[in-house]
Amino acid sequence: MNTEKAMYEAVWREIDRRAPELWELALRLHANPELGYEEHKAARWLADVLEREGFQVERGLASIPTAFRARHPAASPGARVAILAEYDALPELGHACGHNLIAAGAIGAALGLAVVKPHLPGELLIIGTPAEEGGGGKIRLIEAGVLRGIDAAYMFHPASETVVDRGSLAITEVEIAFRGVAAHASSQPDRGVNALDAVIQTFVALNALRQHMRDGARVHGIITDGGQKPNIVPEHAAARFYVRAADNGYRDQLLAALERCAQGAALATGAELDFHTVGHAYKAMRSSHALADALTTHLVELGEPPVSPTGGLGSTDMGDVSWEVPSLHPYVRITEEAVPGHSRAFAEASCSDGGRRGMLVAAKALAALTVDLWADPGLMERVREEFVR
Numbered sequence: 001m002n003t004e005k006a007m008y009e010a011v012w013r014e015i016d017r018r019a020p021e022l023w024e025l026a027l028r029l030h031a032n033p034e035l036g037y038e039e040h041k042a043a044r045w046l047a048d049v050l051e052r053e054g055f056q057v058e059r060g061l062a063s064i065p066t067a068f069r070a071r072h073p074a075a076s077p078g079a080r081v082a083i084l085a086e087y088d089a090l091p092e093l094g095h096a097c098g099h100n101l102i103a104a105g106a107i108g109a110a111l112g113l114a115v116v117k118p119h120l121p122g123e124l125l126i127i128g129t130p131a132e133e134g135g136g137g138k139i140r141l142i143e144a145g146v147l148r149g150i151d152a153a154y155m156f157h158p159a160s161e162t163v164v165d166r167g168s169l170a171i172t173e174v175e176i177a178f179r180g181v182a183a184h185a186s187s188q189p190d191r192g193v194n195a196l197d198a199v200i201q202t203f204v205a206l207n208a209l210r211q212h213m214r215d216g217a218r219v220h221g222i223i224t225d226g227g228q229k230p231n232i233v234p235e236h237a238a239a240r241f242y243v244r245a246a247d248n249g250y251r252d253q254l255l256a257a258l259e260r261c262a263q264g265a266a267l268a269t270g271a272e273l274d275f276h277t278v279g280h281a282y283k284a285m286r287s288s289h290a291l292a293d294a295l296t297t298h299l300v301e302l303g304e305p306p307v308s309p310t311g312g313l314g315s316t317d318m319g320d321v322s323w324e325v326p327s328l329h330p331y332v333r334i335t336e337e338a339v340p341g342h343s344r345a346f347a348e349a350s351c352s353d354g355g356r357r358g359m360l361v362a363a364k365a366l367a368a369l370t371v372d373l374w375a376d377p378g379l380m381e382r383v384r385e386e387f388v389r
Contacts, residue, residue, distance in 0.1 A: 004375050007119075008298075011112040011367045015360060022108045022363070023356050025049065029100035030351045033089030036131030039066040042087035042103065043128055049107055050126060053114060061128070062144035067137065068128040069146065072114060078121030079373040079380045082147070082325075083109050083366060084155040084318070086132045096347040097133065098158030098334065101359040105156055108363030113370055120374040125150070129317075134173070136280045138317040142324055152291060152326045152373055152383060155318065156362035158350060159331035160338045162299060164306045165292035166285075166331060169218065169244035170251035171315035173279035176202060176262050177225075178271040182235035192233030193270045196226050199237040201265035202258075209257055216313065218244040219254060240278070244315055247284050282315045285329055286322040290382045291369065295330060298368040304332065304361045314341070326387040332365075334358035 015022075025045065032041050043059070043066040050070040051057040061067040085106035086099045095101075110126045117124055127146065131137035147153065178199060183192030206219060213219070221241035227234030243258060245251035259275050266273040296306055318329045334355045339345045349355055373380050 004371060007116045007371050007375070008368045010115050011371065012364045014115045015108050015112040015363050015367065018108060018111050019360055022104050022359070025107065026100045026104035026355070026359060027351055029087060029103055030095045033094035035091060036088040036133055036135035036137065037064070037066055039087050039130050042066070043068055043130065046085060046087065046103055046107060046128055050110060053111060055110070055126070062141050062146055064130060064137065064140060066128070066130040067141060070110070070126040072110070072117050072124040074118040075123040076121050078123065079151045080123040080125065080149060081370050081373055082125040082127050082150045082153040083370070084138070084153060084321070085126060085128050086155065087128070088131050088133050088135070090133055090342060093342065093344060094347050095350045096342050096344065098346065098350040098355065099132070101158045101334065101350055101355055102155060105359045105363040105366070108360065109367040109370070112363065112367045116371065120371065122374040124370065132317055134280045136282065136317050139320050142320060147321065147324050150325045151380060152288070153321055154291065154328040154366060154369070156366060157329060157331050158334040158355065158358055159341070160333060160335045161310065162304050162306045162331060162333045163309045164296050164299065164328075164330040165287050165289060166309055166329070167246065167287060167313060168282070168285035168319045168329065169216070169246055169313045169315045170248045170282060170284040170319065171242055171244045172251060172255055172277055172281040174241045174243060174255065174258065175238060175276055175278045176241065177236065177238040177274040178266065179274070180233065180235045180237070180269070180271045183233045185231045185233050189233060194233050195237035195271045196234040198265040198269040198271040198273070199223055199226070199239050201268055202239065202262045205261035205264055206258060209261065213254070214245070214250060216246050217250065217254060218242065219258060245284070246313070251284070280317070282317050283319040283323055285316065285319040286327070288326040288328050288383055288386060290379065290386050291326060291328040292330070294372050294379060295328060295365055295369045298365040299361070302361050302364055326383045332358045332362040
């Protein structure tokens, strides 16, 4: 194998040869959805495949039972590349974000690369990252030092369109709770302090704020506690919000603005406010343009040219990864029509013929990008220089 082109073709042939077993794995994951940090079957199945193929597998990575790291044994000085796998599902909807395809595609890329890895310098890691859907699994791995020393990290995400150089929104999850005074809502309402009114006033103030938000920013929430019965003035009420923005700093500004809305509601109603962050807080994605350009070349060659994005942005803990190491989080099309993520229709697409095709395209493209990083030191140098700027 004297040329990169020959290596791409060898990798792609191996992925095609493995396609039936990769698709069986994707369908098995789809049929057995597991929530974040509960992905025991998924983590075991993925790690088993890699271990059977000669990878050195560390299970229970960073004291997380459903995280793992697999190393190809043919490691040598050169670029240390990590392909990340996600495999958690959504409550009730299952794999309505297509993480079964992400996981099987990462395995496909790994098995394809195993054919050429002995002929190339560098190191190949497959890292199983649980609980992307609000659990921040990658952040826990970062804090444990799992990404230390890695030169590039990437994965793919299924979507309704193929977009390579796309960011994500920084996000913080907030819970707002108010404590009032219970009273009979009909005979003695004057003796009560209505905590639900404070929640409602927070939403009203937030809606007035929306006119002054930057394009693309999002603050959206639900009422999680609105009281017990209509004839009792609610003494406790609560809401949960996601605060999102295209950069980390503006996300923090919106967080402070939401707190002011809640403080005003507390002042107006007399209720006591408890404002605190809960759950996940993800950073905005910082994509590597050098990696994106290289991946685009392969997607075009594979018949899946990227397009300009038409929809809005979501949030992912891959954003946090991108501030630690040069990273990429491309989207690859699995549907012919625009299907919203986190929907039952997208769950169906994630086990469709389109899902199979998109998974294999993504596996081949990510594998070819990895070959580039090993075979072309100049590309790795450009990636590093861009990251430190």
